[in-house]
Amino acid sequence: MTDRAALVGRGSRLAPLLEAWEDAVSLLESCGSPVLDLAVRLWLAQIFFVSGVLKTTNWDITVALYTYEHPVPGLDPPTAASIGTGIELVCPVLLAFGIATRVAAVPLLLTTAFLQLTYKDLTDHLYWMALLGFLVVRGPGVLSFDNLISPHLARSAIPFGRPLRRLTEWLQGVALPPYQLVIRVWLAWLLWSLGFEGIAVAWQAIGLVLCGLLATGLATRAAALLLALLVVTILAGTASLGGPVLCLFLLATFVLHGGGALALDRLLAQWVVRLFPSLSTDQHWLAEAPRVVIVGAGFGGVAAVHAMRHAWARITLIDRRNYHLFQPLLYQVATATLSPADIAVPIRSLVRGQRNCRVLMGRVSAVDTQRNEVVFGDQRIPYDYLVLATGARHSYFGKDEWEPFAPGLKKIDDATAMRSRILAAF
Numbered sequence: 001m002t003d004r005a006a007l008v009g010r011g012s013r014l015a016p017l018l019e020a021w022e023d024a025v026s027l028l029e030s031c032g033s034p035v036l037d038l039a040v041r042l043w044l045a046q047i048f049f050v051s052g053v054l055k056t057t058n059w060d061i062t063v064a065l066y067t068y069e070h071p072v073p074g075l076d077p078p079t080a081a082s083i084g085t086g087i088e089l090v091c092p093v094l095l096a097f098g099i100a101t102r103v104a105a106v107p108l109l110l111t112t113a114f115l116q117l118t119y120k121d122l123t124d125h126l127y128w129m130a131l132l133g134f135l136v137v138r139g140p141g142v143l144s145f146d147n148l149i150s151p152h153l154a155r156s157a158i159p160f161g162r163p164l165r166r167l168t169e170w171l172q173g174v175a176l177p178p179y180q181l182v183i184r185v186w187l188a189w190l191l192w193s194l195g196f197e198g199i200a201v202a203w204q205a206i207g208l209v210l211c212g213l214l215a216t217g218l219a220t221r222a223a224a225l226l227l228a229l230l231v232v233t234i235l236a237g238t239a240s241l242g243g244p245v246l247c248l249f250l251l252a253t254f255v256l257h258g259g260g261a262l263a264l265d266r267l268l269a270q271w272v273v274r275l276f277p278s279l280s281t282d283q284h285w286l287a288e289a290p291r292v293v294i295v296g297a298g299f300g301g302v303a304a305v306h307a308m309r310h311a312w313a314r315i316t317l318i319d320r321r322n323y324h325l326f327q328p329l330l331y332q333v334a335t336a337t338l339s340p341a342d343i344a345v346p347i348r349s350l351v352r353g354q355r356n357c358r359v360l361m362g363r364v365s366a367v368d369t370q371r372n373e374v375v376f377g378d379q380r381i382p383y384d385y386l387v388l389a390t391g392a393r394h395s396y397f398g399k400d401e402w403e404p405f406a407p408g409l410k411k412i413d414d415a416t417a418m419r420s421r422i423l424a425a426f
Contacts, residue, residue: 015276015310025221025258032256037141040131040249041101045092047128048108052088055081070119087111095135098144102171105135123194123242130183130250137176139168180260181217187250188215191227194240203234214254217263224254278310278356286356289314293374293383295364297324297347300389305350305357315357316381317347318374322361324350325412333415336423340412 055062062081066072072080087107094104109132116125140146150168155161188211196207207230213223228251231244241247259265277285289312294301297319305317323344332338351357366375367388373380394408408414 015278018272018276019310029256032252034142036249036252036256038098038143041095041098041135041140041144043245043249044108044128044131045096047092048088048095048111049092052085052092055085055088070115072114084111098140098146101140101144101146102136102168105132108132109136123190123240124246126186126190127242127246127250130187131246133179133183134253137171137179139172177261180254180257181262183250184217184220184254184259184263185215187247188212191231191235191241191247195231195235195238199234203230206230214259217259217265218268220259220263220265221255224251227251228255276310278312283355286312286314289356290384291382292316292385292387293318293381294387294389295319295374296389296391297321297350297359298327298389298391300391301387302347302350304387304389305354308356309354311356313356313385315354316360316383317351317357318360318362318364318376318381319347320361320363322347327410330409330412330415333412334409334418334422336419340416344412 059081062085063077066080066084067077071077072084075083088111091104091108094100095108109129112125112128112132116122116129139150150165191214192207192211196204196211199207207227210223210227210230213219214227228248231241231247231251235241236244292308292313292315294304294315294317297317301317301319302324305315308315324347326343326345329338329343333340333343347359351359360376360381362377364374364376367373367386368375368380371380371382372384372386373382374386391410393410396402396406407418409418
């Protein structure tokens with residue numbers, strides 16, 4: 001039990017910091033990921049669409065390119081030129097709006113791979129393929145039409161809707177982790193081999209460390225962020241690295257999404273969860289924890305629950321209502337400025353995510369201090385520690401006859417009754 005107490009004491013001090021870090025990372029990802037996805041789609045779309053427009057306006061040159069520079073086996077040059085130009089005109093539009101994004105990204109990915117292998121070996125082509133690959137396996141972000149359609153795809157009348165939905169889930173759950181691993185290792189090798197060679201030894205040492213962290217997926221977000229800063233400063237003039245914007249897009253992907261499932265960060269996170277069990281979803285660590293019963297979900301009760309968020313305790317919060325009332329604004333409900341729903345928050349929403357707490361609604365009728373039990377309806381809830389935070393009512397100090405003329409204001413019923421009297425007076 002001493003080891004358990006030491007573990008819980010350490011967790012209660014450090015777990016809030018780790019939880020705050022997780023919340024910050026989650027906020028960064030939820031806010032930045034849609035913007036990054038849209039920027040990548042628009043950037044790639046304009047590259048291919050401009051190429052398609054130029055090929056259309058210079059058709060003779062386009063046919064000559066497919067004849068002499070990069071002929072397509074099995075197709076005559078005019079047909080190959082028509083197909084290639086059509087892909088570069090139609091698919092970018094779908095990509096920009098996020099319509100059938102995966103379907104649009106595949107032809108562009110194949111076109112880029114064909115150009116890389118048969119026409120020109122460019123670093124930019126590799127960036128294009130890596131970014132298009134992410135669009136294929138991860139799919140479009142929130143700012144896309146696909147995001148509006150995909151949740152309803154399985155129940156729609158669209159042919160093959162359910163298989164397409166299962167394919168999407170497979171790509172995100174099975175194909176994405178190894179793809180992230182491959183791109184991480186490749187990008188780290190590319191930056192090291194093309195960017196950090198030939199510069200000062202000190203920067204080479206820093207680059208080696210950062211590229212190693214990126215490749216192994218250890219502190220991936222920090223390593224990718226620092227590499228992005230180096231790309232726009234120290235490595236800005238390195239022509240062999242290709243377009244810096246495309247490289248920054250890839251690094252920003254790892255800053256926002258992390259290294260993925262096949263990264264040392266995942267093992268580190270699992271180790272942290274074992275060290276601080278209050279961050280996990282496993283309830284076994286609470287099996288023999290002290291039982292804490294808190295009566296009342298006002299300011300005192302909710303503050304007590306939050307203070308024990310990472311404590312080794314099984315908390316039961318009881319209130320006769322299912323909402324927490326912000327009493328300081330009751331006067332605005334009484335004067336019809338706010339509605340009761342504006343100052344009443346469901347209790348469960350306040351403790352959502354706190355795994356050591358449960359919420360019960362009902363009236364506590366008695367406390368049996370001999371048996372350490374709270375009488376709750378027909379139930380008896382045992383406790384090791386009891387917190388009574390039942391709040392207070394107004395008092396007239398023996399002058400109860402004043403109540404009809406000066407009603408109290410402690411609960412929503414008081415406020416709505418006062419509001420009715422005020423409105424009726426007008």
